[in-house]
Amino acid sequence: MQVKLKNKKKAQPKAKSKLIMGRRRFLKTTGLAFGAAVAASSLPGNLVRKAHAGEASPYPDAQKIKTICNYCSVGCGIIAEVQDGVWVRQEMDLAHPISRGGLCSKGASSREVSMSERRLKTPLKLVDGKWQKITWDTALDEIADNLKKIKKDSGPDSVFWMGTAKFNNEQAYMFRKMAALWGTNNVDHQARV
């Protein structure tokens, strides 16, 4: 017992130095990220542009709906501009009590997740290193067959069911039920950190 305590005491400075290194590395990394952001701001075309406070919306008649970002449990405020039933633009919510106008990159791109022209509309399968479009029926059949094989070979706990912030309350409930039906408690939300 005494030997263990002695070892523990000796180990402390090492752990502290690791922590300091970790912080240094973190600062170095964030410094690089900041440098990359500065470099990106000089990119040509419409890749990056300077944001200006109080920009006039190109949709003056759009309905402004207060909502929240659904990526994580912080729940930052977003003002969605909806015109003819389509979410056309978003603004930060300066009056939101939590975020006070701030949004991280995920929240700032909330609209693009569903409205982007680059959004996938069919399942893709990697075949010989290339993505091929397949039908939903094919995708669901292949996923079901593979899952059954995994369960048979390795048991239900070999799979972790990872939920998404894009689920609404009822979908999250069903997802949890699905994992239970599968036979495991290995289920959580993607924002669990």
Ligand code: SF4
């Ligand atoms: S904007 Fe970022 S921090 Fe705020 S709720 Fe969304 S993901 Fe979370």
